Structure formats: C-alpha cells, structure tokens
Amino acid sequence: MSKAYEAADPVPRLVHGVVAGMQRPAIIHTEALSKSYGPFRALKGIDLDVAQGEVYGLLGPNGSGKTTAIRLLLGLIRPTSGRATVFGLDSWRQSLQVRRLVSFLPGELRLFGSMSGLGTLRFLSDLRGGDGLDRAVAIAEQVMKLDLRKKVRAYSTGMKQKLALALAFADPVDVLILDEPTSALDPSARGEVIRLVKEAREIGQTIIFSGHVLSEVEEVSDRVAILRRGRLMHVEDMKSRRALRMVLARFRGGIPADVPEDLGLAARERTGDVVLFEHRGEIGPLLSWLASLPVEDVAIGTEDLRSPYDRFHGPDMADGEDEG
Numbered sequence: 001m002s003k004a005y006e007a008a009d010p011v012p013r014l015v016h017g018v019v020a021g022m023q024r025p026a027i028i029h030t031e032a033l034s035k036s037y038g039p040f041r042a043l044k045g046i047d048l049d050v051a052q053g054e055v056y057g058l059l060g061p062n063g064s065g066k067t068t069a070i071r072l073l074l075g076l077i078r079p080t081s082g083r084a085t086v087f088g089l090d091s092w093r094q095s096l097q098v099r100r101l102v103s104f105l106p107g108e109l110r111l112f113g114s115m116s117g118l119g120t121l122r123f124l125s126d127l128r129g130g131d132g133l134d135r136a137v138a139i140a141e142q143v144m145k146l147d148l149r150k151k152v153r154a155y156s157t158g159m160k161q162k163l164a165l166a167l168a169f170a171d172p173v174d175v176l177i178l179d180e181p182t183s184a185l186d187p188s189a190r191g192e193v194i195r196l197v198k199e200a201r202e203i204g205q206t207i208i209f210s211g212h213v214l215s216e217v218e219e220v221s222d223r224v225a226i227l228r229r230g231r232l233m234h235v236e237d238m239k240s241r242r243a244l245r246m247v248l249a250r251f252r253g254g255i256p257a258d259v260p261e262d263l264g265l266a267a268r269e270r271t272g273d274v275v276l277f278e279h280r281g282e283i284g285p286l287l288s289w290l291a292s293l294p295v296e297d298v299a300i301g302t303e304d305l306r307s308p309y310d311r312f313h314g315p316d317m318a319d320g321e322d323e324g
Ligand SMILES: Nc1ncnc2c1ncn2[C@@H]1O[C@H](COP(=O)(O)OP(=O)(O)OP(=O)(O)O)[C@@H](O)[C@H]1O
Pocket: 037, 040, 042, 060, 061, 062, 063, 064, 065, 066, 067, 068, 069, 107
C-alpha cells in the first residue's frame, strides 16, 4: 500500500474529527459543500465525513448530485462555496496532491480507441508511476476475462468498464472513488466488483461507491448517504441496519398490552391483530416471549435499504418540497 506516494513529498495526514461511533479518523471531509451552475444548485451544502477504511455508499436517483460531489472531492470542479478535503488537503487548491492519493473510476469513460487493452493499462499505469501495472493486468485477464491484445475500440461498453476497473483496483493508493462502477456490467462481473471492493476494504483502503443498485450499495457499504436534488437527506449506518430484525406477529385475541422492556422490541406498525416490531438483540428471549403468548403466526426477517431510500425517494415524497 501507499507505494505510489511514499517516494514523493510526505503528505500531511490531518485529522478533522472522529466519525461518530466509529473511533476512526475522517479522511474525507466536506463542509457545506455546494456547487451551482448558473442559477441551478446542483449540490446544496453537503457535510460528510468518511472514516479511514470505510466503504461509503452514495445513493440517489439520476441528477441527485453524486457525480458532482465526487468531482468536487477530486478537485475536478471548483466549489461555489464550502470545501472538501482528503487527508487534510484541500480538494480544489491542492487537487494534484489529492489525485495522487486517490484512484478514480469515472462514470463516463474516455479511453483511446486505437490502443490495445494492454497498451491502455501500461499508459495509464505509467502516468501513476507504474506500480499497479502487474496487478491491473492480472485483474483484467484473470478476474475480468479481458483479451488485452484487442484494440479498445473493439471492446463493448462493459469491457471498457472492466478495463478501467482493473486499473482502479490495482492502483496502490489509500482512497478509491468508484462512480457507478457496475453500470455496464453483467451479473457475474458485478459480483467480481463487489468482491474486489470487499478485498480493498480488507487491506485498509477507503472507498466511495456511488450507484443506483440498492442491493449492491447495501452489500458493500458500511454507511450509505442518500442524496436528493443536491441535498444529503440521510446517512444510514449499515452495521446498525444489519443488526436490525423485523418481526411480524399476528396475535390471537388482540395484541399484548405490554412488551417487556429488556427484549429490545419496538412496535413500528399495528393493524388489527398484527404488529410489525423492530428488534435488536438476542433472539432467544424474543422467541421465549412469543412462545408464551397466543401467537397465530410470526415472520422474522431483515429490512433492506429500500425502506430508508423510499422515505426520501418513494412515491409518497412530494416533488418540490425540498427546493431552495
Ligand atoms: N456542467 C454542468 N452544467 C450544468 N448542470 C450540470 C452540470 N453538471 C451537472 N449538472 C446538473 O447537476 C445535477 C447533478 O448532476 P450529477 O451528475 O451530479 O448527478 P448524479 O447523481 O451523478 O446523476 P446520475 O446518477 O445520472 O449520474 C443534475 O441536474 C445535472 O444536470
């Protein structure tokens, strides 16, 4: 790790704060980060902290500001107000230093059609000091099953994305920013990307994973930011979500008046004799409690990201209520 910049000037690793509950320093930090294009406000005062070693998902529909946020983090565009820092470096004023520390997979790829796959990997890897070339070739050939002798113009859209992914994952940097990394991929290649993200996390890389596919973002992320029309609406802690059980119980002869406090149960919805509970904690005491009651039916499961996502993007969310 970190070979790509060890030889260069030492990079200051300022710590802005500790992400709540994680006790790890935030290495990506934004404060009231905003971007306007003329009168149009593409990003509206985003505050976020991404902890070292965290996979941070960015979720939101088309046009919600994910790519704008990423471009601001990389210093590819200038904030209208607010700021972003990576390892304490200002993303706009110190953008070259920032980009040395970050491997970026753009959502829209522009590659040289006349180069072969191998030539492209060699060329782009050389620009970064050449450290990642062997690994990039290995990922491209062995994981992505690409024929690197072919010219890039003969690659399909998905093959081009695979080539760029091989480079992104091979780069020996601390931060990976992946903008819709699976958008053009078939299901098995998507699975490989998920596996590579998990592997990157295991070796300590910090990853921003922007996407539309809830199940993918859910599977890889430690936390997920939900964007809507340029605003950061909600940050979901996936560890806490994974520890959450949903319990749907139908009681015979009415729902129980009291729920023992130490069970970790909270009623979310009641309809007639049916209660939907949220449950956190040991399953044994919960099952014993249910067994002691006249329960007609019970279903225990988990809840995916769809529910928090729909709070901000579902059919009930009125248009225009968050304008301004
Ligand atoms: N250069 C630009 N000039 C004007 N408007 C822009 C420009 N770039 C982005 N926008 C607008 O900013 C908003 C946010 O765009 P952005 O690309 O960040 O969305 P996104 O969440 O990444 O969408 P997608 O999922 O479609 O990639 C959109 O309404 C877009 O039209």
